[in-house]
Amino acid sequence: MALPPCMHRLGISQPDSMPEVSLKWQMLAENDQLWKLKCKESKIVDIPVQTTLTHSASAQALWKRIFQTNLTLRKNWERGRCRVLEVSGHSNRIWNSSTGMLLQTLKGHTRGIWAIRFYGRNSLVSSSYDGSIKIWNIKSGACLKTLYSHNGPVWAIERKGDLLLSGSQDKTAKLWDIRRHRLLLTLSGHTAAVFAVDIDDSISIALTGSADRSIRLWNIINGDCHRIIWAGHASSVMAVNINMGFIASSSDTIITLWNAKTGDKVRQYLGHSRRIECLQLRMTDPDNVIGYIVSAGRDGFVKYWDIKEGTCIQTLRGHMDVVNSIHFDELRIASASYDHEIKIWDFNVDTDSVNVTPKR
Template sequence: MTSEVDPHTTSEIQAVEFPVVGFSHKSSNKYGRWKHKEQCNNESDNLNFDENLGNKTAVNVEFEKQLDELAIWFENWSHDERCKILEHLILLGNYSQFQLLWTSTQPVLHRDFMYNSRERYPDEFFTPLSTEISRSTRQRLTRNRTIQRYHRAKSVYLRNEQDVKSHFRLLPKINAEERQGDDDEESEDSGGLDSPFRLPNLHHRRSLTTPIDHVKSSYENPKANWMTAMQVRRHLQADEGRVKVIDSTPNNATLLYRWFNNWSGSQRATFFRLALMKLDARQLYFVANFLSVRSHRDMLALLPSNLSHYILSFLTPTDLSNCSKVSTTWRKLCYNNFIWKRKCLETRMGVRPVCTPLLGGWRSSYKEDKVMKRNWREGKCHVTELAGHVGSVLSVAIRDDLLVSGGKDNTVRVWNLDNCKLIQTFTGHQKGVWSVAIVSPHMIASGSYDRTVKVWRLGSHGACLRTLFGHQGPVWTMVCKKHFLASGSHDRTVKLWDMRHCLLHRTLKGHGSAVFAMDADDNMQMLFTGSADRSIRIWRVSDGQCVRVIWTGEKSSIMSLSCQQNLLASASGGRVTIWEHSTGTRMRTYKAHKKRIENVKLRITDSAAPSGVLITAGKDGKIKYWNIYGRGKVNQLQGHGCHVNAVTADATRIVSASYDETIRVWDFSDLTR
């Protein structure tokens, strides 16, 4: 059965191709009949475009009535009214409607559309929108010097909805004083004169938002064009054959908003698809710009700061550094102390964190630690030479920023490592000082070839507090942990001194030759001694018993020992051996120097990884260090003019003493400071 056609409107019907990408609609040759397909498994109401009107539900009929009324309203609305209503509808819509409009209006930003729109509306501004893609393309092309000219039309930079409205002159006109105030406020938002970034000023005279006096524009009653061919449908009513046409009233926009809130998702999509056909080039350009601004919403900046910090704390330090380059807001969020405190706690820090936000706080500490570790791997350091001894420097010891050295000139010198300046000089020994130890921040000890151990007080009242006698030969080595001081001598004995009272606590005997090397664990429970008899003895400090003897099998004396955690390093000849002292097992042996190794220092950087550094100094004048687990290269430090007598290290530096009467500080911390 053929449906009736209104003879008054048949001649006005023509096929219209919808120009928007992704959506094409041709009006039916039968007036008032739009075909829709009902989708299965869709909870939303769909329009049923069956020719049999009796099958339509009341909801679908009501929706079609509303579309009829909206078609008339759109014809009567001015350009400003359309833009404001579209803005409000976009804000009421959800993500699906946003994606629909975004996809449909993308061709609007094409240059052909801009050219044709300028021809149709010469009084309007149709300027390409500045986007990240366009800016990166310009930067990439102009970077190549072979491209002398890069033709590109001037673009507009819109940051928010207010800029879009101002660009389309939808905001009320402001006077000169208000405009000056806006300029001042914008200059503050953009960071002032000292800020490295400055956003374009939309109120500049050459800006696209500045009204042009000689151009007279009128937005009232826009002429219909090829995009306005949307037909008005008629519905069969119970009492009449035609629908009653409702005139446009000031309240019709509010009624549209209420209808829009009650529509389902498919009904909203249908309305937007048909509404786009009623818009001219000006409104389409407005929608495209409005959607472009809203599509780049900074969601992280809109969240509460504590929630943003919690989200960012799950990123890696590299990702945080990249995120901090996005904007000023992101940089402030990524530099928060809470985030970097977690990063510092997750890694083994080689430097002490400074929890002061004004000084950079935890982030500065993390950066300094990362730079320092990289410098250790690559062998990059800043060298400072300390000169003061008039003879060979025989021994060094460091703790925090305090450096103590003993020399062949019979003096003990105290240095400040922060500024590398001499603090104090102690004299009193009759012969060269072969060993030094730091007892506390205010007390040091020294052992000499004159068979004595002297205790010195630091500060303005510095003096020799005690002279400890007992050894029958030169004191070659010393170590101090907790309140015990152990000294090893040429008389083949090791003496334990209680530094709380400066009294002899116990004498350990067992070696068959001179004791040249000594070290202890962090708690001073186990003491390790190396002798010219080529053996290593492990002593229990509590009762003075020798719990284990390790015969190294070397051909020369044990010249140096260094213990950390469960590992013990011993130097004999030109070789270094790593032992597991709890079992006495030999783990690894390195051929480090061609000549005899004078000193060795073991430093475990991370026991969980595992990772550790072994530092050696020899008579060949070289200082070498490498990873004890075999990863990475062997780094070599050279600079002394003669063989190196002693070496020690902490997390940030290596300190070496040489026969050339100098001390060198090899600093691996941030070289840019």
């Protein structure tokens, strides 16, 4: 049996014949540098694969444990194997994501809450149909500050550092310094409600999506709109997300991937049966257009997609109503629905203790 290439690169020769062969193969199997090369060959650091270990992991078996953990996690994502934590309640409550226990209730908005974002370790920002944005202390439950400027419901917010971007029914988006509780810019140009907003990782571009069927890119420093992308559909742009030079947007049941620099359409993704309300983009290799999109909407399904192949990897079923908010990282997807439930789909589990969701 031939040795794999990574063994040759370490200068490891073919084991001798029995009876020493079993001992030598065992020694090879425990060689941590060999597992490190195996991890590199397998590209296990690609999202959504875990790349870290707990402190209890043995230093001598570090890369072997990483390989095994990531292999299991990758298979779980591919097969839709996960443990589902269900949290029931209203959107102005804070829950422990590990146990599902209620931690805090925040009361102060007079109408429905449409978006929330964490701010540091102990603060939360929320926006509401009542036209206000509130900053909360999570531990005490107190409202620290209420921001007024929009003349209609605030449908969407996004935060990067101390900068907050909000989008409203009043056809504008606004940039705020939430540390100083100060309005910095009003972004005017849309001819209908702004339903979706985002900020790029370099904090230089503000992104808005509107019922006027356009996506606009704004200079965060001076507020100039330097690009307009017309989505080309007959319905509103309901969600936008920018990551590593690409934009994902949704309009009706269609997801579109755009090149942020040129405004060119890269690919479309079809599979939802009703309007998509939210999505998140995560590029892992922008040069080769490789990454993932998670989306959800009025059909109650949470889907995640292979960007390069243009295919839906899995459909997660469990919500009984519209899913209007999602977030995902390497290990889990969190989704919130009109059915008053938050579900956390945790893929970092052993295969013997998981739920298997139907594919597509």
